[in-house]
Every structure is written in C-alpha cells, then in structure tokens.
Amino acid sequence: MSSHLLLLVLFAVPVSAVFAALSREEPREQFRTGAMMFGGFVAAALVLGWLMFPFPL
Amino acid sequence: MATKSTTAERARPASEPGTLVLLCLAAWAIPGAGHFWLGRAQKGVVFLVALTMLFALGLVLQGRLFPFDLSEPLVALAAFANAGLGLPWVAGRMLGLGGGVVTAATYEYGNTFLIVSGLLNFLVILDAFDIAVGRK
Numbered sequence: 001m002s003s004h005l006l007l008l009v010l011f012a013v014p015v016s017a018v019f020a021a022l023s024r025e026e027p028r029e030q031f032r033t034g035a036m037m038f039g040g041f042v043a044a045a046l047v048l049g050w051l052m053f054p055f056p057l
Numbered sequence: 058m059a060t061k062s063t064t065a066e067r068a069r070p071a072s073e074p075g076t077l078v079l080l081c082l083a084a085w086a087i088p089g090a091g092h093f094w095l096g097r098a099q100k101g102v103v104f105l106v107a108l109t110m111l112f113a114l115g116l117v118l119q120g121r122l123f124p125f126d127l128s129e130p131l132v133a134l135a136a137f138a139n140a141g142l143g144l145p146w147v148a149g150r151m152l153g154l155g156g157g158v159v160t161a162a163t164y165e166y167g168n169t170f171l172i173v174s175g176l177l178n179f180l181v182i183l184d185a186f187d188i189a190v191g192r193k
Contacts (some may be wrong), residue, residue: 007118008165011170014110015173017106018104018107018177021103021107022181030103047089
C-alpha cells in the first residue's frame with residue numbers, strides 16, 4: 001500500500017463517483033462525468049509528477 | 058412524449074422544518090440515507106459505498122481520527138471534518154480505531170482519506186437538503 005499511484009487511484013475512484021453523482025442526474029451522464037474526472041485526476045498527477053521530476057535542482 | 062420534469066413540477070417529499078432536520082440527521086448518520094429517503098436510491102448507493110470505502114481506506118492506511126482539541130485549531134478543524142461521516146466516525150471512535158501511526162508511510166494519506174470522506178458527506182447532506190426543499 002505504499003505505491004503513490006495506487007493510492008491516488010484508490011482516492012480518485014470514490015471522490016470522482018461522489019462528485020459525478022452530485023453534479024449529474026442521469027446514471028449515464030454520471031458515469032461519463034465520473035470517468036472524465038477520474039481520468040483528470042490521474043492525468044494531472046502524472047503531468048505534475050513529470051514536471052516536478054527535475055526538482056530539487 | 059415524455060418530457061423532463063422541472064423543479065417546480067417535482068413533489069417535495071420533505072419540506073416541513075422538522076422533517077428537514079430529521080432528513081439532514083439521517084444523511085449525516087448514514088452516507089446516502091437522505092437520498093434514499095427522497096427516493097434517489099441510485100445516488101444513495103453511490104454515496105454509501107464510495108464514502109464508506111474512503112473512510113475504511115483511511116483507517117487501513119493508519120490515518121488518525123482527530124480529537125476536538127480547541128487549543129490546536131487545525132486539529133479541531135480536522136476533527137470537525139472527520140465528524141462529517143456520522144455513524145462510521147462514531148463507531149470508529151468508540152472502537153478505538155483511527156489512532157494514527159505518525160511513523161507510517163501512509164499516515165498523511167490516511168488522514169486525507171478520512172478528512173475528505175467527512176467533507177464530502179457534508180456536501181451530500183447539502184445536496185439532500187436542496188432536493189428536499191425543491192431547489193434541485
């Protein structure tokens with residue numbers, strides 16, 4: 001349980017699901033929004049991780 | 058042809074003040090209970106499963122259920138956030154769970170999971186309230 005990526009995924013799944021259910025009414029829309037949000041979580045973490053790779057200089 | 062119902066057309070299942078208080082208490086105690094009460098079972102299931110899972114993961118990751126220590130404002134705020142999850146939080150406190158292991162690599166992750174689960178339940182309570190008064 002010490003993989004940062006695994007922990008990120010474990011965090012992103014329920015948080016995306018809750019926000020999707022709060023913001024959309026139809027299950028199909030909820031699924032789409034939740035999937036996009038989850039993808040955003042993971043993609044943002046990977047991009048930020050790469051951007052921070054050279055630090056500390 | 059079926060049309061999408063507007064907010065005004067929808068029934069208001071719980072618009073009495075006393076009922077609203079009970080609804081919010083139920084929504085606080087059991088994540089998603091407010092939505093079950095209002096007939097939105099699908100959302101209720103999502104909230105129940107997701108928030109309980111987030112809370113349980115926080116405990117597994119050795120996060121801490123913070124005490125209400127007003128001399129430490131950030132600890133008190135974290136305790137308030139933890140308390141947002143209702144009965145799982147009460148049960149965790151009564152069973153002595155959530156002691157927090159500061160030296161564990163996952164301690165801060167666990168804290169984040171526990172705090173976010175409580176804060177998200179506050180949003181869920183507000184959503185149930187909005188539905189009950191006809192705003193959604």
